[in-house]
Amino acid sequence: MSGRYLLRRLAQVVPAVAATLITAFVVIHVAPGDPVLALAGQHGDAAYYALIRAKFGLDRPLPEQLLVYAANVVRGDLGVSYVHGRPVVSILLERLPATLILMTSALVASSIAGIALGVTAARRADRPTDLIVRIAALVGYATPSFWLAQIAALTLALGTGWFPVQGITDARHVSTGWRYAADVIHHLALPALVLAINELALTTRLVRTGVLQSLATDYIRTARAKGLPERAVVRHAFRNALLPVVTVIGGRVGMLFTGAVLVEAVFAWPGLGLLLLSSIQTRDVPVLLGVFLLVSLVVIVTNVVTDLAYAWLDPRIRYE
Amino acid sequence: MSRALRTPGGVLGFTLTLMFIGLALAAHVVAPADPFASVGSPLNPPSRAYTLGTDDLGRDVFSGIVHGTRTSLTVAFAVILIASIIGIAVGAVAGYRGGGVDDLLMRGTEAVQIVPRFFLAVIVIAMFGPGLDRVVFVLGVTSWPAIARVVRAETLSLARREFVDAAHAIGARTPRILLRHVLPNAVPTALVVISLNAASVILLEAGLGFIGLGDPRSISLGYLANNAQRFMRVAWWMTLFPGAAIALAVLGLNLVGDALSDLSNPRRPGRTA
């Protein structure tokens, strides 16, 4: 695609990043209490507080503080967690992979299932199958994910004994190589399933709408009038229907992160969700802010990537 | 809108939604007892005396659900109100002014849309303390972009300047034009957004409750579902009914949203042949 489009798209990242930074900054400073205590904890000593004050420029005027904060974040310095005694960035990077594995598997699973269901619903539009499929998908979305997770743990894990209820690996047998991967997948199954079910409805609805819309276009009507086999017609409609699925991945990623927190809590999956939980209890504000910024960043990046992919897929945009 | 009611999905959705709204409005009539009051022995299964059983403190689950619906829907309504005010303002100005103002506002809208609502709510509650007002504020202030887009689209489509100039000529002021002509056209599409938003607000509130950031002073559906988690294996009625209530409310709102959005998307395969 054109370089201009690329640059323009990348430039749009700036206000998004600025919005998240400003939001985080405002929250720290508007909240009751001294920002130093929020960032450094209640039990620090005077020297540590002075250090934090200097680092975040807390004695300088607010606009300057914002710039200091922004500069720090851009450099990758999200502060130090006084609870863990380590830089926030290292803590986040430690926990991120587990959550990414969970989210990616859920994303793939719900995409495949969503596409299948959406196409089914579209092809039988307005007939009973359509309604059943849509309602089933919606029920999956409407049920709170922690509720679904508990039911899944109770029935699919404890009930059948096929799946474990907690953790990312087997506690008793430490494995390596292929066995390790298999172990992780075994533990991944239920959390990813719950997360996927929760997220399915959106994809199903999008695909269904997309297929129906493209089936109604003149292009398709012409193809039909020309006597093209139905299968070819569907294939064309299908390709166009996929576009919304791709574009919306950014929003889905945000939703998946939220769902991941609740699912990780139930299944003791050691990712960002569990980190968020423990940081809430200890009031570890630097980590809470770090998670917020990280999630925002991932959503922004996903949006950029999918927008570029969308532009690549849809020839209409390519030649701008 | 009546066309939307013709589809089975639409019917189901509207029925559910109206049922819940009715329940919320008539809460004091349907379940006049204080939902916080202990009415019977704890952990009673559903019976004639207690339609949906009692919870661990002996409170009536049915009362809890009725009042919980009221609270949850009130929260959703408040969020939508705030989001609508901001969204309409931004969307109308962006669509009407166009040009640089439009660009700026749209960049801002995209930026706000990125902000992950749940995580922001977590930080705000962690730092300001629990409370439904915090939830309402955070969600309201981050949910307006979708509404702004809808309003902007409608305002833009009304960019027939002649119409506006004519209206101006007869002395009508801009806000009046917007109010009388733009907004009514925006309502159907906005309703889609609103119903979907309401649904996700209910789920977000339940999720916050689950991780311990809910407001224990008010009974909401999220509080009930969260409270009942521990008792899932000894008192199934405590989790089933609030969970079902949430699911049905969200389902109803989504079906309504679906039906309304189907309306604005022309698609009738097979009718063309």
Added chain:
Amino acid sequence: MRRGQRWIVLSALVASVIWATPAWLHAQDTPTRGGTLVVAISADPGHLNPAITTSGATHTAAELLYNGLLGRDERGDPIPDLAESWTIEQSGAVYRFRLRNDVSWHDGTRFTSTHVKFTFEEVLLKFHARTKASIGGALAGIDAPDDRTVVFRFKQPYAPLLMQLDATEAPIVAKHVYQGSDPQTNPANAQPIGTGPFRFTSYRKGAEIRLARNAAYFKKGLPYLDELVMRVIPDPGTQVLALENGEVDFLWGVPGPDQNRLKGDSRFRTAQTSYHPGGSNCIMTVSFNLERPILKDVRVRRAIAHALDRDAFLRQVLFSEGRVATAPISSELAWAHARGLNMPSFDRAEAERLLDTAGWKKERDTTRVARGVPGVPDGTRLAIDFLHFPAFSKYGELMRQQLGAVGIDVTPRPLEPAVFAPTVFKDRNFDTNVISYCNGPDPEIGVRRMYHSSQIGPVPFTNAAAYRNERVDTLFDLAGRTVERDKRTPIYRQIQEIVVQDLPYYWLVETPTTRAWSAKCGSFKAWTGLFAEAAFCNR
């Protein structure tokens, strides 16, 4: 009977007895070596140094890596651990400990008295809140005259020392690891070296901690287990599921609703105990802010006490696991717990009568208003707030229900622990609150701080009520100096009688926890942090 036949009959008898005995009895009689025990813990400990913190999460995870000078038996009395014997001299002003000489650290270094002296002086007395608060003020000095002797010298006779020397209150850390560094940031906190029955293998933050058997442990033959894994599982329901699914073998606490089911399931064993590494012998206690005019009148406080149905608290919040508190000191400290005290009974009529007498009248509203209450303007509603951790919200709900029934409007205010502490102790911005005050192994450790007037201040979890009573102060000082238990008992009795009259607090329920483990494993010591020292599993 001929000799051969006798032997056959005897063997047959023995064999049939063994065969008839249920398998679990076998499991508990004959320890099997080897195997892995998986333990569920509720929170990531953050680090593994229990000497710099009183956090339950760290102590639960890390105590098996260390020892104290003494240990605890089932009744909580001191037994030898790193110290093999001790003498008390000068009526309790001097304690002399003789240490074992066969103890080595996990890295092979020999354990000597210098490690003990270092741990107390540089670590415990600086960072361990309970030890610092109690021993810190009373200690004159510690001497290590030779490798096997440690001497504690106190300014005055100090009674509770022997109860404060286990791995929970005073774990001993390695001098050669921590010397010259800041104990709070030393990297050894994540890769600990101790003397305990298990040594550190790995720690995956937020997920699990792996420990391995210390083959050179000074208690010969122990531990039996090869490996011990602690899994972080924050959701209590999931912990139970994991136990039932065989993924986890040991739980530190069984949630109320699941207790009956687990107790009735022959695949599991349970044990109730008031010991917990984060704090033992705890009583859920309501504090009255005595500085608030509404609560200054003891009749109001007594009315509140009479209005509370503590059995309801026990049933509904604790699922009957625990007891209603019958004295200010926990019944687990049997020698100090006063029996037959005149605690206010659940009597709504009496509560209403007291409130009426104190000038709080019931008028049109359900909430009483002041008419002639000193320090309170007429017409003020009897409305109080009730601060609590979010985890204790049930207490708030019951308080609101039960006090509402006698005309007191209670507003529960949930506050996260990090905010609760400064709000209550620094700002004193509360009317009432509920705190799990843990008495600890000795009243000097956990009870004194609630009532002594010197303990009013910003340090969290001290004298929340701001109670001042000179006589009680004097009695506590005396009890702290008296070493003989039978002489301390009457002193604590007098204290309890006074505070039950004054009612600066109201003691609701004692809160033990129930441990649960797979029946395939056994020999756990639920009363100490070294719970798996002698444990084994038969699989």
